[in-house]
Amino acid sequence: MTAPIALTCGEPAGIGPELAVRAWRALGPDCPFFWIGDPRHLPDNTPVIGIEAPAQAPAASAHGLPVLAHRFNAASVPGQPDPRNATGVIAVIERAVKLVQSGQACAVCTAPIHKKALIDGAGFAYPGHTEFLGALGGCDRVVMMLASDRLRVVPATIHVALAEVPRLLTPDLLRQTITITAAGLRRHFGLSRPRLAIAGLNPHAGEGGAMGREEMDWIAPLLADMACDDFLLSGPHPADTLFHAAARAKYDAAIAMYHDQALIPIKTLDFDNGVNVTLGLPFIRTSPDHGTAFDIAGTGMANPASLIAALKLARRMSRGD
Template structure:
């Protein structure tokens, strides 16, 4: 890897800045990255190397946290979001995307943002990080994958009410989700024919129509179509038997129908080391699988494991 990973600062009042420092302390010799943000927001007395060019991070990382300075409107108080800094958070994301698109950064890793602060301070018009990055990249549809050493999961629907899932979950959406997942597992993870397991929507995958008809009506026929087109895909499987160790050995990724069906298993198996990967972008993007954690920000209690794993995964994907 000839360019560093770009790490966006995220919400300055959250745990992102302190985790960036702790991640650098662990990865300084093995996974160079450059933090983009306001140095004032880092923990006091952080060893910082302010850079003009991301390429300088490769040398600077041995002795200090490499930083591309981006001045914000206000200081940061841990645990208390300041709407004056909302525009700076957005600008850092825009700058980071520009770096990966130009090749100056090998991949993008994003620290967590706080949506309400962005709405209050900058009228942020996107549901979250992922949708904003897709808009910056000019991509219509992206897919969220949560990954760890033990499991990869993709929810077909994400942040919507459970009552809305049957209406939002359409054949077109599920097909696009599976196709993007298969393509990026090949392109980004080097799996020539990824093994895809698809969960059912209903308990026991509908149990032959006794507990819901979606599996018989269209989910199973769609899976059969995709298999006929060359995908290595099985299902629909009952979700309650899809995530034990023997089942996980039979697939590379599980596609689930809604948020909790996908995220409960991975967070149970590997809560601290799960990584959020956005599939379908023209560049690599990872992020830790946690939020801003205002309640512990600045107290030295935050666990850096997920950010460390997100940076390491971005490095592996870029190298591949």
């Protein structure tokens, strides 16, 4: 039997705790997971089933939300992050990773964190979840993929100013991004020879140098140099024609050059069901593609679709399909 998924609590004052309950109600034993966090942070009247070990989660999930308790320094108020809880948020992520590394969980699914609260309360030294998980996994480089049933897309550069993209986008970076993406698709998505479409950096992929030369000078030569039997590469493609239905049918994932080039299409196509996947880690990690949503935390308005999709995808990835 496949081990259950470890779901971290995320920022206690955000929508993570309430979404965990709603995800359990939607999935139950069909996609067993357990929540790691302080039961005080869950909504009132949550049917909590305390567990001592992840192996107890599948049976417990038939009766309530399986909870592996982790005591925090303070209670929580929806919409009001408390830096006193920062050390707890970080420790829960570390605990989840250890459980996956030991084989007690099949994957980590992370609820959204609030980086400012972590910095203020614990001096958090990472730009975000992805970089922290990479450090915990001992990885020099990991890749962020946004995935849904309609599109998988990877930004080569992520949370940087647009003016910095041409400097940071190097042949080595793009080569690593392509290699890690292809390996992740083979390992976790059952694609023996994944098809990757590479977007250009400039409008119209440079249009023969009239709108930029990166495509001619090094992107196209790099793709030609990387041609091999393990994956199929195409491009560089004009980004404005890469994401319509007919184009998407020709590839398994697209590699974009910067954040918005990747995230605008997937959030337009499937806003509620997008999943953040970290490729290149020695374990499976998924996350809903949204933030803490302090403005609606505790109101019951938060949509659990992305978290449900993240848990389902983690389960499928653990089976390699």
